[in-house]
Amino acid sequence: MAAVQFINVSRIFGETKAVDNVSIDIQDGEFFSMLGPSGSGKTTCLRLIAGFETLTSGSIRIHGQEASQLAPYERDVNTVFQDYALFPHMTVLENVAYGLMVKGVGKKERTHKAMEALERVALGFTAARKPAFLSGGQRQRVALARALVNQPSVLLLDEPLGALDLKLREQMQGELKKLQRELGITFIFVTHDQSEALSMSDRVAVFNNGRIEQVDTPRELYLNPRTAFVAQFVGTANVLTSELSLKLTGLPGSRSIRPEHIRLTPQPAAGTDSVQVSAILKDIHFQGAATRYELALEGGEKLFVSEANNLPVSAKNTFHQGQPVVACWDKDAMVALVEG
Amino acid sequence: MHSKRAPWLLKLSAWGGLVFLHFPLLIIAIYAFNTEDAAFSFPPKGFTLHWFAVAAGRHDILDAVWLSVQIACYATVIAMVLGTLAAAALYRRDFYGKNSITLLFMLPIALPGIITGLALLNAFHAAQIEPGMLTIVIGHATFCMVIVYNNVIARFRRITHSLIEASMDLGADGWQTFRYIILPNLSTALLAGGMLAFALSFDEIIVTTFTAGHERTLPIWLLNQLGRPREVPVTNVVALSLMVLTMFPILGAWYLTRNGSDVAGDGK
Amino acid sequence: MDISMTPYEKRSRRGRALVTFLHRRPGFYLALLLVPPLLWFGAVYLGSLFALLWQGFYTFDDFTMTVSNTLTLANLKALFDPVNADIILRTVTMALLVSFFSAVLAFPIAYYMARYITGKKKAFFYIAIMMPMWASYIVKAYAWTLLLSKGGVLQWFLEHLGLEPLLTAVLSLPGIGGNTLSTSGMGRFWVFVYIWLPFMILPIQAALERLPPSLIQASEDLGAKPWQTLRYVIFPLAVPGIAAGSIFTFSLTLGDYIIPQLVGPPGYYIGNMVYSQQGSIGNMPMAAAFTLVPIVLIALYLSMVKRLGAFDAL
Numbered sequence: 001m002a003a004v005q006f007i008n009v010s011r012i013f014g015e016t017k018a019v020d021n022v023s024i025d026i027q028d029g030e031f032f033s034m035l036g037p038s039g040s041g042k043t044t045c046l047r048l049i050a051g052f053e054t055l056t057s058g059s060i061r062i063h064g065q066e067a068s069q070l071a072p073y074e075r076d077v078n079t080v081f082q083d084y085a086l087f088p089h090m091t092v093l094e095n096v097a098y099g100l101m102v103k104g105v106g107k108k109e110r111t112h113k114a115m116e117a118l119e120r121v122a123l124g125f126t127a128a129r130k131p132a133f134l135s136g137g138q139r140q141r142v143a144l145a146r147a148l149v150n151q152p153s154v155l156l157l158d159e160p161l162g163a164l165d166l167k168l169r170e171q172m173q174g175e176l177k178k179l180q181r182e183l184g185i186t187f188i189f190v191t192h193d194q195s196e197a198l199s200m201s202d203r204v205a206v207f208n209n210g211r212i213e214q215v216d217t218p219r220e221l222y223l224n225p226r227t228a229f230v231a232q233f234v235g236t237a238n239v240l241t242s243e244l245s246l247k248l249t250g251l252p253g254s255r256s257i258r259p260e261h262i263r264l265t266p267q268p269a270a271g272t273d274s275v276q277v278s279a280i281l282k283d284i285h286f287q288g289a290a291t292r293y294e295l296a297l298e299g300g301e302k303l304f305v306s307e308a309n310n311l312p313v314s315a316k317n318t319f320h321q322g323q324p325v326v327a328c329w330d331k332d333a334m335v336a337l338v339e340g
Numbered sequence: 341m342h343s344k345r346a347p348w349l350l351k352l353s354a355w356g357g358l359v360f361l362h363f364p365l366l367i368i369a370i371y372a373f374n375t376e377d378a379a380f381s382f383p384p385k386g387f388t389l390h391w392f393a394v395a396a397g398r399h400d401i402l403d404a405v406w407l408s409v410q411i412a413c414y415a416t417v418i419a420m421v422l423g424t425l426a427a428a429a430l431y432r433r434d435f436y437g438k439n440s441i442t443l444l445f446m447l448p449i450a451l452p453g454i455i456t457g458l459a460l461l462n463a464f465h466a467a468q469i470e471p472g473m474l475t476i477v478i479g480h481a482t483f484c485m486v487i488v489y490n491n492v493i494a495r496f497r498r499i500t501h502s503l504i505e506a507s508m509d510l511g512a513d514g515w516q517t518f519r520y521i522i523l524p525n526l527s528t529a530l531l532a533g534g535m536l537a538f539a540l541s542f543d544e545i546i547v548t549t550f551t552a553g554h555e556r557t558l559p560i561w562l563l564n565q566l567g568r569p570r571e572v573p574v575t576n577v578v579a580l581s582l583m584v585l586t587m588f589p590i591l592g593a594w595y596l597t598r599n600g601s602d603v604a605g606d607g608k
Numbered sequence: 609m610d611i612s613m614t615p616y617e618k619r620s621r622r623g624r625a626l627v628t629f630l631h632r633r634p635g636f637y638l639a640l641l642l643v644p645p646l647l648w649f650g651a652v653y654l655g656s657l658f659a660l661l662w663q664g665f666y667t668f669d670d671f672t673m674t675v676s677n678t679l680t681l682a683n684l685k686a687l688f689d690p691v692n693a694d695i696i697l698r699t700v701t702m703a704l705l706v707s708f709f710s711a712v713l714a715f716p717i718a719y720y721m722a723r724y725i726t727g728k729k730k731a732f733f734y735i736a737i738m739m740p741m742w743a744s745y746i747v748k749a750y751a752w753t754l755l756l757s758k759g760g761v762l763q764w765f766l767e768h769l770g771l772e773p774l775l776t777a778v779l780s781l782p783g784i785g786g787n788t789l790s791t792s793g794m795g796r797f798w799v800f801v802y803i804w805l806p807f808m809i810l811p812i813q814a815a816l817e818r819l820p821p822s823l824i825q826a827s828e829d830l831g832a833k834p835w836q837t838l839r840y841v842i843f844p845l846a847v848p849g850i851a852a853g854s855i856f857t858f859s860l861t862l863g864d865y866i867i868p869q870l871v872g873p874p875g876y877y878i879g880n881m882v883y884s885q886q887g888s889i890g891n892m893p894m895a896a897a898f899t900l901v902p903i904v905l906i907a908l909y910l911s912m913v914k915r916l917g918a919f920d921a922l
Contacts, residue, residue, distance in 0.1 A: 052505050071631050072508040085506035089524045099510035102520070150510065346724040354720035357713060358733070361740045361805060364751035367761055371754065422645040429641035433634070441642075444649060450855065451906065452863020454879050455657070455899050458886060462663060462896070463656030482653050485645065514627040536742075543744040546866070559746045566750060566870065579747045590742045594735060 001064070003028045003154050003186040004049055009058035011044055018044045020210035021058070026188060028153075031180050033189045033197040036207030037233070045207075046156050046190045050079045063153065073102075078147035079156040082163075084139045086131035092118070092142050093127040099150040117149035118142070137168050144179075154186045161196065173200050194234045198222065206230050226338050231256035238262075238303050239337070247299075249275045254337045259306035261333040264293060264319065268326045276328045279303060281319055293319070295327060303327060365583060372580040374573065391573040401578060404561040411473060411557060412541040415480035419537045422481075423488030424530060431496035448483040456482065457550030464551070471553035479551040480544060484537035491533030491597070492526060499525050532593035539589040543582070558582060661903075664896035675892055683897035692881070696901055699878045703861035706800040707808075707854045713801065714808040714853065715846070721809075722816035741806030749870055752799045756790035756871060763789065786873045796872030800861055807860075808853035815849025816842070848917035858909055862902040878902060 004026040011019040019041045026032045034042035047053045048060060051072035060067045067075060078099070086095050093114050094101075100110035118124045121141040131139055140160055147155060157176075161169045177200045180187045191197050197204045198218040205215040206229070214226040225231035228239045237256040240248065245255050268276050279295035282302075288309075295303040305327060319325065346354075373387050395401055430442060448456055460479050464471060499522065507517040545559040552560060558578070565575040630637040665679045686692060721733050740748070755761050766775050779785040779792055786792030819842065827837040865879025876884075878901055886895035 050505075050509055052508075069632075071513070071628050072505070073511045073513050074628070077509075079506070079509045081502045081506055083500065083502055085500070085502035087503060087506075087521060098507070098512070098520070102507075102510065102512035102516045146510065346720055350716055350720050350724070353716035354733075357717035357805075357809075358736050360713075360802070361737065364748060364755055364802065365740060365743060367754055368747065368751045422648055425641050426645040429638055429645075433638060435638065441646070444654070448653065450859060450910070452859055452879070452902055454863040454865055454882055455660075455903065456653075458882060458895060458899055459656040459660040460652075461886070462660045462892060463652075466659060478652060482648070485648070489645075513624050514631050515623065539742055543742070543746075545744075545746050546864075559744060562744075562746045562750060563866070566753065575750070579744075579750055583743050583747050586742065586744065587739060590738060591735070594738060598731070 001028055002026060002061070003030070003063060004188065005061040005064075006045070006048075007059045007061070009045070009048065009060060010056050011041075011048060011053060012056045017210045019048070019055075022210075022212055023058075024205055024212065024215060026186060028186055029184050031177065031187045031189065031200060031202045033191060033201040033204045034207060035191060035194055035197040035204050035233070037192055039209075040207035041210040042190050042192075042205075042207040043158060046079075046158055046188065049075075049154070049188065050077055050156055051075050076152055077154045077156060078150055078152040079158060080140075080143045080147050080160045082158045082160065084131075084143040084160075086139055086142060086146075088131055090130075091127065092123070092129050092131065092134070095131065095142060096146045096149055098146065113149055114145075117145040120148075121145045136163050137172070140164065140172065144176075148183070152185065154188060157187065157189045159191055161191075161193075169196070176200060198234065204234075206233060208233075224335055225256060228254060228256065228337050231335070231337060236304060236306075240334075244299070244301060245334075248277050248297075249331065249334070251331070251334075254339065255334040256337055257329055257334045259292065259304040260290070260308070262303070262305040262327050262329045264305055264307065265326050265328060266318070266323075269328070272328070274328045274330050275334075276326055277303070278324065278326055281321060281323045281325050284319065284321060295325065368576055368579050368583065371573075371576040374576070391577045395574050395577040395581075398574065400556070400561065401558075401574075404556050404558045407473070407555060408542050408558040411476050411480060412538045414477045415484045415541045416534050416537045418477070418481040419484035419488045420530065420534045423485045423533065423537075424492050424526075426485070427489050427493035427496055431493050432501070445486055445489055448486050453544075453546030454550075457547040460547070461550040471551055471555075473555060475551040475553075476548055476555060476557070479547045480541040483544075483547070484541055487537045487540060488530070488533035491529050491536065495526055495529030495597075528596040532596040535589035535593040535596075539586045539593075542586055660896050660899065662896075663892050664900055666893040666896075668891045668893045673890055675890070683893045684900070686894065687897055687901065692898075695876045695878060695881055698875060699862055700905065702797065702800065702877070703858050705797065706804065706861045707857040709797075710801050710805050710808040710857045711812075711850050711854060714805060714812055715850070718809050718812035718816055718846075718849070719842075721813045722819075737806050737809050741810070745803065746866070748803050749799065749867055752795075752802065753790060753870055756788075756795050756799075758788055758790075790871055791873055793872055796867065799867050799871050800857075800864070803867070804857040804860055807856035808850075811852040812846055812849040815846050815852075819845050851913040851916040855910065855913060859902065859906045862905060 002025045004024075006022050006024045009019055009022045010017065022041070022045060034045060036042045044053060048055055049062070049067075051067070051070060051074075055068055062075060062077065086092075087098065090098070093111065096117055097110040097114035100113060105113075115124060115127065118127060121144055123138060123141055123145065126134060126138060126142070131142065134142065140163075143160070161172050164172060173196060176187070176189075189197070189200065198221070201218060203215060203217055204221055206213045206221065208229050214221060214230045216224075221230065221234050225234060225237065231237035231239055236259055238259065240255050240257065242252055242254050246252050249255075264281075268278070277297060279297050281293060282296045283294040285292040285294070286309075290306050290308050293305040293307070295305060297303055372391065373389070426445065430438060457479065460475065460482075461471070464475050469475060503521055503525075504517055507521045508514075512520065543559060544557075545563060548557055548560060549563070556564070559582075562575065562579060562582070565571055565578075568575070630640070663675075664683055665681070667676050667678045667680045667682065668674075669676065687696070717737075721730060721737075725733060757763070766772055775789070778794065779787070779789070784792065784794040784797070786795070789795050823841055823845075824837055827841045832840065863879050865877060865883045868875075868877040868880055878898055882895045882898045885891045885898065
């Protein structure tokens with residue numbers, strides 16, 4: 001059963017189409033991410049589910065029930081806000097218990113449940129503090145506890161990890177995924193960080209200019225991107241235009257090839273079925289686990305190649321800047337893209 | 341800053357300015373304790389509390405004080421209610437005519453009191469309302485409303501909208517959100533605005549002289565005293581007391597809002 | 609969620625329905641919020657303001673001392689009579705002078721406050737300026753009458769410092785002089801400056817406070833001497849604050865009628881004219897016509913300073 005359904009939803013502000021005819025089915029118990037650059041409509045969609053925006057056309061169903069007429073406080077949905085939105089004048093415990101309080105749950109019971117929720121995110125010791133005295137990571141977990149204590153069937157997360165530093169972010173990503181599995185409820189996660197979306201989600205919807213370009217599992221998104229935008233937004237990709245593809249590979253239609261699927265050799269190898277392209281090596285970037293090469297083709301186009309640094313370093317210093325090289329890849333490694 | 345220490349001339353000017361601002365008030369304080377009857381003379385002849393006792397016994401002074409207090413209370417309550425409503429309406433939404441309304445709320449403070457006073461007097465005559473306490477309250481409430489509005493709307497703007505959304509997301513409807521989230525966050529600004537409004541109403545003279553009939557608020561009493569040189573000592577005492585009394589709400593308002601970017605009282 | 613309704617929920621069902629009704633109709637809710645204050649403002653304030661201005665077109669019969677509602681432009685025309693024009697000119701000159709000198713006096717104080725002190729010292733300065741600002745107008749005016757009187761404080765100081773000849777010299781100057789300190793134009797000027805000074809200090813201080821220190825550092829880095837930084841960077845950015853403060857000094861001086869009576873040489877200000885016309889004479893139309901002058905002037909002034917950015921600095 002679909003937890004949340006978007007049916008031809010549009011949200012138009014004056015001239016701008018923030019959300020343009022979007023339809024998705026988000027399944028119960030799924031970790032679903034909405035990925036895209038700023039202004040792509042992903043946050044607007046999230047707010048439409050929560051009830052903070054009204055749609056211009058279409059319909060949104062939450063557990064089969066038409067939701068557009070319901071106020072935010074009437075929906076069985078809770079949100080973790082980007083700025084956490086913790087009430088500064090209440091203690092952590094009062095914050096977490098808030099949702100229960102406004103529903104009329106008695107003091108003893110809601111204190112107990114709130115403490116439980118806080119313990120679950122390992123913050124029981126902060127119960128009496130005010131939010132101003134917590135670190136960013138702690139506030140984030142309080143916001144999470146506050147949302148979850150109400151046992152919503154759908155949890156919305158609006159770029160909750162954006163303000164955290166890298167290490168903390170990676171840690172929280174793991175914790176969130178684990179939490180979702182334990183609770184079994186639907187998580188809808190909005191982010192602009194593609195590696196974050198890929199690592200946590202069951203499925204990802206890639207947004208661009210108010211539209212969804214592709215909805216798929218992380219693996220499929222990466223290996224079989226549908227459009228040039230998806231190919232370049234999820235990971236890096238070399239997108240060959242139709243003409244270029246024809247010239248280099250003999251195959252029409254635009255295609256994408258991942259940098260790690262290209263090999264560099266000093267000279268062309270004879271008698272293979274792979275694509276071989278001459279180029280000049282323009283730049284070399286050492287990136288730790290891999291080395292990235294920037295190539296310039298005959299016509300001036302750029303090609304990126306990535307090779308893992310898994311051989312002894314001394315053996316790898318065979319290329320230098322300005323050197324003519326040959327890039328080769330299997331025809332099957334290319335993915336045909338849909339135009340537009 | 342090219343150096344952490346201020347040039348001495350600047351420091352002198354700044355402190356000199358402060359002295360300039362406070363010197364006349366200090367003079368009143370000195371005179372209030374002066375034994376000398378003809379208190380225009382300087383230096384003061386002696387120290388006494390005698391005139392305070394005299395002032396406390398004067399019925400006209402006590403009546404004036406009581407009237408001022410009553411009016412200030414009424415005006416402040418009306419101002420707090422209407423000012424908050426207006427601030428709630430205007431702090432966020434954009435709608436047709438919003439700029440005009442914002443300008444409208446600036447007028448009672450931007451236009452000199454004489455215009456407000458005369459306009460109200462004229463209107464009361466036309467409506468055949470006798471000038472009296474009611475008319476004074478109406479006049480005061482009008483500009484006190486603006487004070488409360490300024491303070492409350494500044495605070496409203498600081499309540500990040502996501503707090504309100506979070507409250508509704510967690511199941512609180514509009515009324516509950518107002519009660520549990522908005523009101524506690526507004527309270528100090530509202531109180532500060534109210535205190536400033538009270539002080540303003542208590543001190544006001546220009547509009548009051550137009551809208552008062554035979555009523556004498558404390559400032560009007562003071563104004564009348566200026567033509568009575570023989571009562572100067574008592575006048576001094578009342579002036580000092582008025583000054584000290586209104587200090588409290590001002591300090592209170594400042595204290596309540598000192599931690600924000602919009603400190604109460606930093607401009608009418 | 610599958611919980612049965614708590615007694616709390618049953619009770620508040622109707623209340624919640626009402627609130628949700630308002631939530632779904634933001635326009636209606638807005639109207640509900642705005643109507644009471646707007647009604648007050650519209651009816652009481654604006655209404656009486658327009659009624660007053662309309663009165664300016666009524667006729668006043670000098671013989672019978674009554675007002676009739678035949679419309680006439682006579683009152684407006686009378687504003688240009690030499691006597692009246694004189695009054696207007698006198699008031700506007702003082703208003704401009706007071707604004708200018710308040711700005712000059714206020715700037716160092718505001719500058720010092722904004723850039724050189726922090727924490728408790730700044731709070732002290734802040735309160736020290738706020739207190740006189742909110743102290744009763746009449747108390748302050750009264751204090752100055754004490755100060756300026758013969759035998760008063762200033763006189764005493766001048767005597768003891770041997771500066772009496774200086775005082776006599778100044779008092780004999782035309783325009784700003786007078787018979788005594790308290791009946792001199794200069795005396796009146798100083799009272800005005802004193803009373804409005806805090807209104808000028810605080811906006812300037814706020815504007816200077818908002819100045820990012822990095823701008824000053826950049827200016828110094830590029831080789832500007834302190835006075836150049838002041839002139840090219842700091843002062844231009846303080847102008848909105850100065851303009852904002854000047855709104856108060858200008859408009860308040862323009863409409864004042866008490867201080868001209870208490871201090872200074874005889875000679876009406878616009879405020880006095882309005883007061884006397886509507887008071888004993890009962891010539892409300894003329895009084896109303898006179899109020900038109902500050903309204904128009906202030907409107908003009910506001911539109912001028914708006915372009916200087918004053919509205920953002922308020």
